[in-house]
Amino acid sequence: MEAVFELVFEVLGEILLQVTIEVLAEAGMHLARGGSESTDARSGWRLMVGYALLGCLAGGLSVWLFPYAFAHSPAGRTATLLAGPVAAAIVTVGIGSLRARGGQQRVGLDRLAYAYLFALGVATIRHIWAL
Numbered sequence: 161m162e163a164v165f166e167l168v169f170e171v172l173g174e175i176l177l178q179v180t181i182e183v184l185a186e187a188g189m190h191l192a193r194g195g196s197e198s199t200d201a202r203s204g205w206r207l208m209v210g211y212a213l214l215g216c217l218a219g220g221l222s223v224w225l226f227p228y229a230f231a232h233s234p235a236g237r238t239a240t241l242l243a244g245p246v247a248a249a250i251v252t253v254g255i256g257s258l259r260a261r262g263g264q265q266r267v268g269l270d271r272l273a274y275a276y277l278f279a280l281g282v283a284t285i286r287h288i289w290a291l
Contacts, residue, residue, distance in 0.1 A: 167239075173230035174240040174286070175247050181218050182248040182279050186255060186269040193267055211274045215281020222286060229290035241287045245279035252279075 231237045249272055256270025268274040 167231075167233060167236050170231035170233070170236045171239045171243065174236075175244045177222065177226065177230065178240070178244040178279055178282050178286070179248045179251050181222055181282055182252050182269065182275065183255065185214070185218060185278065186252050186267065186275075189267040189269055190259070190264070193265075207268055207274060208277055211268060212277040212281045215278035216285050217281075218278070219282035219285025220289070222282065223289045227291055229286060237287055241283050244283045245276055248279035248282070249275035 229237060229240075231240050252269050252275040253272050256266050256275075259270065260266055269278060
């Protein structure tokens with residue numbers, strides 16, 4: 161029973177880190193956006209690759225700051241690789257919806273596909289490189 165609680169807390173810790181990284185990236189994009197053009201005017205494929213690469217860079221930075229994975233067991237690491245990007249994308253899209261209701265324009269990370277690819281990049285790098 162204790163092992164189950166430990167696994168749950170490890171997975172939740174890693175997912176919380178991934179959600180925090182994505183929320184910070186989304187906030188940074190809103191701050192840096194200024195008067196730039198809408199994401200709808202750019203190529204979707206380039207944006208998908210760009211957000212995935214940006215997520216990999218953010219994942220590398222997170223490994224540098226937090227070199228140890230919160231989840232240590234193989235099952236926990238696999239669970240965070242699968243559930244982390246989904247949770248982070250849902251949270252970011254929710255924040256984007258709240259911003260849109262407030263009259264702000266959306267950025268790429270406010271859309272599910274881009275948010276998921278960014279979070280998948282973070283999760284993949286952490287899965288491979290975090291000890």
